[in-house]
Amino acid sequence: MNARRMRASLRGWGGVGAMAVVCALAAVFALLLPRTQPGGADGPTGGRGVAQGDQARAEACEKPEERSLAPSSGDLDGAAVQKIRKRGKLVVGVDQNSLGWGYRDPNSASNGSASNGSGSKDSASNGSDLKGFDIDLARAIAKDILGDETQIIFRAVPTDQRIPKIQEGKVDMVVRTMTIDCDRLKLVSFSSPYFQTGQQVLAPKGSGITGYDDGSLAGKRVCSAKGSTALEHLEADKADGTLPASTNIRTTVPNQLDCLVRLQLGEVDAVVTDGALAASQAAQDPTVQVVGEPFTDEFYGVAMKKDGADDLIRRVNQILEDYRKNGWQTSYDDHLKKYLGASSGPPEVAYK
Known part of the structure; x- marks a missing residue:
């Protein structure tokens, strides 16, 4: 240079x-x-x-999902865990718009009474109207640390605000389909992985789009969420020529679900997002489908502060050790099986 x-x-x-x-x-x-x-x-x-x-x-950083701290069952609890206990509430950043992961039950009496997309307002009481795989995990963490899964404050956090909300101390952690990757590890810490997925393409049926790396996105408008790994891959692949030069990736949105709305309005031709999210979105709209194979290998983790939260990271990793054996499969069957099919179980885990 x-x-x-x-x-x-x-x-x-x-x-x-x-x-x-x-x-x-x-x-x-x-x-x-x-x-x-x-x-x-x-x-x-x-x-x-x-x-x-x-x-x-x-x-x-070849395997960022293997760089979390070893678990601790409580003997190493320090300031971060004690702060939560003193407050008496666990504050968790979540999604409220992703079917199967974090969403509001339309049949709940409290639905619509709380948190907005900006994350500026807490969910009503313990967010009893919130459902999903990520929500179940957040409640399991609250139950272990505080002895009561209802002692939790859910804050709706847009995709592009997940890291800022952690860094600003607005939440203790984010449990929101958040991929562990090398760039993010410079800004926040992650638990060990609790789910494995990969990036895929969501497109209208009959569009002629058949996948990510087969050239069918040439000349197409593609939407992704700001701050997402989907956008990272799109930008990198556009720069090195993996993606056709004519592919338009300029449309980005704060929340991933907004891409589905853009697709429905005809403002974009395709969406790139995690396959696990794409499948749940296809379930909401029968006119779209997931096409092609996953073109990345990604793992979701619980995100926490980079500095001063080692005891909390270790505690969450111990909770996950137990949750993978007792709770993970039940939650998957309740919330995700209908969209993703049968599961082979949680991902294997290694620590640094």
Whole structure:
């Protein structure tokens, strides 16, 4: 990169003289390097050292779902867990618009009485009208830490506000179909994974769109949610040519469900999102379908603060150890089986 910048800056210098200066500078740097870098070409800032450092960083995050802390059953409870106990409530960021995951029961008497999409208002009491796989898990965490699953405050958090709400301390954790990935691990911490999925395409039936990497998205308008891994993949694949250059990915929305609305209105031609979410959206609208195979391998985790919450992360991981054995399958059958089919069970877990 530095060499390219230097060559660009030389265009106005005028030929041979400029190149002579560059050569002289290069010679000086070559003489200085052995003395200023004890490791020579293999030192920490030069030659293979740089390549090895970059490679080490990449390898360190090859499997982000395996980088959570080992579980603790309570003997290591610290300030983060005690803060929740002192408050007497667990505050959890969730979705209220994803069928099967976090949604409001239309038959509930309290439906519509609380939290809005911005997450600025708490759900009524313990959010008894909220249902879903993520909601069941959040209640299990509250029951373990506080002894009562109703001692919980649900805050509806848009897709693009999940990380900010954690960083601002507005919630203790987010349980909202949130993929564990390397970039997010720089900003928040995650539990071990509790669900496995992959990115897929949602498109109208008869649209001719058949998948992500088969060229059928050429010339199409594709919607994704801001702050989602779907958008990350779309941008990266558009940049490196994996996605056709004619694919329009400019339409982004705060909440993933808004993409389905855009699709229904004819404002976009397809949606890219987690296959688990796409399936539940297809169940809500019989005119659309999930097409193609998953083109990523992703894991959902419970997101928490990056600093000062190690005891809470460990405690949640212990809760998940127990929940995978007793609770996970029942919740899956209740909320997701009708959309996703039979399950092979929760993902296997490894810790750093």
